[in-house]
Amino acid sequence: MMLLDRDPTAEVLTAGSAADAIDLVTREGDSADLLILDLSMPGVSGTELMEEIVRIQPMLKILVVSGLVDEQSIMRVLQLGAAGFVPKSLDTDMLTSAIDFVLKGGVFIPSKLLAESQRTGFINRTTELIPQEAEPVHLTERQKDVLMLLAQGAPIKRICRDLNLSEGTVKTHVAAIYRAFGATNRTEALLAARRAGYEIAI
Template structure:
């Protein structure tokens, strides 16, 4: 299956490098490029790509604002943030806005290719160093300012809590299935149930929720 990709980044040289890298893979097709968020949104509407590589720091309409519009107008399109920002706040806002992944621009080419494949398969990707920063930020803040609703937390089964912890570590469905001795289809069903119970839209939002509300140690706050 060919993965149709749209690039949105204000640096033309960077877009060229990414395009040349991805064009070496026959299952990737670069269907369009945009130098700003407004043009990127127009192309996303017109081209309906499978995945968008989006920069956060752009003049005019910011990457975050662009992301918020894209998740509303192109909900079936995955968005991978590719940025220089190592700010945990940027990561948190991007995930809450619906990003499917967050990688830094110093990512290795092979790692980027692997990330695109995983996101296209329904997984979520966050750079390891950024996950650590996000967890540390929440710990320094003492977790959420307000505890999660008790009913939502208590509806999670023990198995679902185990899967949530795997999601926080950024594990793929295949790895979760292997570590918990489950089938991948069973893992997918559990994740769907978790999303429904917590009223969230993506596995990354589950990871953020888990860190924010103290679900990592099996002893939720509240």
């Protein structure tokens, strides 16, 4: 209801178990703008489901909504490439803001969690997961185009359409961008690109 209130034209697909979620991602993952994922679904524990989804659809943008707010869980989902982490205690307005921010290409972590993370040193440990650039990163003009669309939160099929490229070509450019930044997923690539001087919202 919240998503449709935000955008009446949105198509919202749901899954009630880990198996259903895998089926849904397998069918719709290439064209989906966003997956809102609860870590605690029937049939899995911890980050097992997210790990499987990332294996199946590594380019899918994922916003994790969870009652698990321990450092290990947050650190692991960010390492896996989550575009954001939202505790279930967050109010509806903040959740809507998180969805909007992630859809625009940002990486969302609530300010309260950020403050606690800074106090415990968690942010520093998370940053260590993201490769640091030893020299300037050089991308081709087409790779820059793909990077900017990734930063806007565009799924693969939208990038194909906007740049008039085949899916295979776009995935080749994405892989090259990851290699250039020493990244293993979209979140790492965007964080690294921002540090390298690209205008990326984080």
